[in-house]
Amino acid sequence: MAKLSITRRLIVSVILAQVVLTLAVVALATYLTEKQLRDSFDAALHGRVMSVAALVRYSEDNSPKLFFDSSLVPPPLDRKHPDLYQIMGADGEVIGKSPNWDPDFRTPSSDRRIYWTVPYHEDQYRVVHLNNIPVLDREGPETATPPTLTVIYAASTEEIRERVWAAAIVTCLGSLALLAISTAISVWTVRRGLSPLAALASSAGRVSVNNWKLDAPPQARETQELVPLTDAMDGMLATLQHAFTSQREFLANAAHELKTPIAVLKSTLQLLLQQPRSAEEYRAHLEGALDDLARLEALTHSMLRLARAEQSQTTKRVTDLPLVDLANSCEQSAERLKPVSDSRSVRIDIRPNGPAKIHADPEDLELVWNNLFENAVRYSPAGSAVLVSISRSDHRARVDVEDRGPGIAEIDLQNIFNRFHRADASRSRDTGGYGLGLAIVKAMVEAYGGTISAESSVGRGTKMSVSLPINT
Amino acid sequence: MRVLVIEDERKLAANIARSMRESAGYAVDCAYDGEEGLYMAESNPYDLAIVDLMLPRMNGQTVLGRMRQAGNATPVLILTARDDRESIVALLNSGADDYLTKPFDLGELIARAKALIRRGKGHSTAILKMRDVEIDTAGRRVSRRGKPVTLSAMEYRVLEYLAHRKGAIVSKTELLEHLYDFNWERFSNVIEVYVSGLRRKLDDKNGELIQTSRGQGYVLRD
Numbered sequence A: 001m002a003k004l005s006i007t008r009r010l011i012v013s014v015i016l017a018q019v020v021l022t023l024a025v026v027a028l029a030t031y032l033t034e035k036q037l038r039d040s041f042d043a044a045l046h047g048r049v050m051s052v053a054a055l056v057r058y059s060e061d062n063s064p065k066l067f068f069d070s071s072l073v074p075p076p077l078d079r080k081h082p083d084l085y086q087i088m089g090a091d092g093e094v095i096g097k098s099p100n101w102d103p104d105f106r107t108p109s110s111d112r113r114i115y116w117t118v119p120y121h122e123d124q125y126r127v128v129h130l131n132n133i134p135v136l137d138r139e140g141p142e143t144a145t146p147p148t149l150t151v152i153y154a155a156s157t158e159e160i161r162e163r164v165w166a167a168a169i170v171t172c173l174g175s176l177a178l179l180a181i182s183t184a185i186s187v188w189t190v191r192r193g194l195s196p197l198a199a200l201a202s203s204a205g206r207v208s209v210n211n212w213k214l215d216a217p218p219q220a221r222e223t224q225e226l227v228p229l230t231d232a233m234d235g236m237l238a239t240l241q242h243a244f245t246s247q248r249e250f251l252a253n254a255a256h257e258l259k260t261p262i263a264v265l266k267s268t269l270q271l272l273l274q275q276p277r278s279a280e281e282y283r284a285h286l287e288g289a290l291d292d293l294a295r296l297e298a299l300t301h302s303m304l305r306l307a308r309a310e311q312s313q314t315t316k317r318v319t320d321l322p323l324v325d326l327a328n329s330c331e332q333s334a335e336r337l338k339p340v341s342d343s344r345s346v347r348i349d350i351r352p353n354g355p356a357k358i359h360a361d362p363e364d365l366e367l368v369w370n371n372l373f374e375n376a377v378r379y380s381p382a383g384s385a386v387l388v389s390i391s392r393s394d395h396r397a398r399v400d401v402e403d404r405g406p407g408i409a410e411i412d413l414q415n416i417f418n419r420f421h422r423a424d425a426s427r428s429r430d431t432g433g434y435g436l437g438l439a440i441v442k443a444m445v446e447a448y449g450g451t452i453s454a455e456s457s458v459g460r461g462t463k464m465s466v467s468l469p470i471n472t
Numbered sequence B: 001m002r003v004l005v006i007e008d009e010r011k012l013a014a015n016i017a018r019s020m021r022e023s024a025g026y027a028v029d030c031a032y033d034g035e036e037g038l039y040m041a042e043s044n045p046y047d048l049a050i051v052d053l054m055l056p057r058m059n060g061q062t063v064l065g066r067m068r069q070a071g072n073a074t075p076v077l078i079l080t081a082r083d084d085r086e087s088i089v090a091l092l093n094s095g096a097d098d099y100l101t102k103p104f105d106l107g108e109l110i111a112r113a114k115a116l117i118r119r120g121k122g123h124s125t126a127i128l129k130m131r132d133v134e135i136d137t138a139g140r141r142v143s144r145r146g147k148p149v150t151l152s153a154m155e156y157r158v159l160e161y162l163a164h165r166k167g168a169i170v171s172k173t174e175l176l177e178h179l180y181d182f183n184w185e186r187f188s189n190v191i192e193v194y195v196s197g198l199r200r201k202l203d204d205k206n207g208e209l210i211q212t213s214r215g216q217g218y219v220l221r222d
Helices: A005-052 A158-205 A224-274 A279-315 A326-336 A339-341 A362-379 A426-431 A437-447 B010-024 B033-045 B060-069 B085-092 B105-122 B153-164 B172-179 B188-201
Strands: A055-058 A066-068 A084-089 A094-099 A115-120 A124-136 A148-156 A323-324 A348-353 A358-359 A384-393 A394-402 A449-459 A461-469 B002-006 B027-031 B048-052 B075-078 B099-101 B127-130 B131-136 B141-144 B148-149 B210-213 B217-220
Touching: A005 A055, A005 A084, A066 A094, A094 B048, A115 B188, A124 A158, A148 A362, A158 A224, A224 B010, A224 B105, A279 A437, A279 B172, A323 A326, A326 A339, A326 A362, A326 A384, A326 A394, A326 B010, A339 A362, A348 A362, A348 A449, A348 B172, A362 A437, A384 A449, A384 B172, A426 B217, A437 A449, A437 A461, B002 B010, B002 B033, B002 B172, B010 B027, B010 B105, B027 B033, B033 B048, B033 B060, B048 B060, B048 B105, B060 B085, B075 B085, B075 B105, B085 B099, B127 B153, B153 B172, B153 B188, B153 B217, B172 B188, B172 B210, B172 B217, B188 B210
Parallel strands: A348 A384, B002 B027, B002 B048, B048 B075, B075 B099
Antiparallel strands: A055 A066, A084 A094, A084 A148, A115 A124, A124 A148, A323 A358, A384 A394, A394 A461, A449 A461, B127 B131, B131 B141, B141 B148, B210 B217
């Protein structure tokens, strides 16, 4: 299928409009020319009538008889065709006529019109029929009623038609020339007008994963119609670049994070094979290797969980999910963590301030609390308590998790939600973390349209605040 | 030989240390963050430092930079999980002698460590020769006049260190510093025991090969 071309369509419509306009101009010009020529022809015809009427005189013998002096007849209106005329007296008697007068030429005098156009000898003749023309010669006998004349005068209109035709041809040719010029100009203008689009397309073609910047040419940036397009493209590219780089970063980080536990596992096994060892030693090393494997497994599980949480941000339809009571959900998580918290002698103290329920997948919520509580428990000194307070305002539920741990330095606080970030690598590796927990929590909370923030002061503890919208 | 391992993944550090002790007979100290590692590198004479790049407190690149700035010429082998060309080029340019990407092979790590130590002492081959004694540092074998000599692990380590520094006077303290890590107790007289054992096994009863420089230490004469 042929592509629609804006250039072609614009040019074709401009040309069509111009052709119509040209035709209208030619038609109007022809009509006006013809009308003007005909009017002046009619006036000339009228003048001829008066002229021939003036040639009717009384005879010298003072009788009331009128005669026509044909020696002074003016030249014919049409140079090629002699005019026809007949002059009649009041009683209808013929006073004079042209030599070529055709008796058939009489026109119906009943008609009120005085001008006609009639076909004659394969030609069009304009005829004028005037009654009651007074005789100009005042030297005649005294009569009660001055005599009047009736004149029929006809002339060929061929010359008019020729002149109209000539005028039409000249107008036509002139208009065609103008049409050609204006077509050329509009083609050039349309092409030139659309050139920023082509330039924009070529710069858009240069965008790649290595070059995310749309280097739009200034002519495209300055074209009003293209501004929405370039703005939209800039926005789209920025979003894409962000998504792309964060995915690439994730992949690089994931690969990086996987390499260390693999290195541990590999070195453990190689060390074991380095020399013959006792059965107990083999056993101890293999158990160590299994521990390493378990950590690798946990890490891959976390990565998948994070990828899923980030993906679900776009797919979740919250109101389809069951209503979950936040206090219940927190208590279940605390119960699950009991072995860990007990072993560290840390209490998880849940204080709900009134009921707060939200639509959510219970497993998602549990994942959020598990991560937050586990972090809090992990960094809490023995014998202290992790305080979990639940409150709600009009449209939001809020869960604060506070610990009495060592706190997080200001510089690290900005990064704790970043994937693979660790405030202190050696410490959290001791405790088995891989810096993914808080990133998962953040992605999950954001999937529900919520927010998470952290406050901390070094030496006094950390407070994580989750705020979730209550959808009804 | 004494090696410093700076690696925050404790288990990996422990594996490297144990493997080096077992298969190369090196004394190994471990540090678990950059600051600690730099402090140890500055306060002890090491024959090699194995430094992880991603370290808490101070990253490996900074540790390396500070060491080189302070004029510390200890060979440094970098461990990295990154294998992009630019960061490796940058590392080598800033004074690293070699690198390995994680996950690496322990055998390869030890072979590279041995090569770095050897070159650090000015030798390009794994076999050191003086008079009619031959020391194969790769296989840890010693022979005199073509006949193999069986040495204890510590005797070998004393001989290897002296051979690397042949012609120079090596004090007992230097020997102790290079042959023991922090986990070992130091008794200066053990060195005398090892040297006399070496002289006996190498048929060097008059002390012509391993000469005693009274009050200063020992010299291995070519």
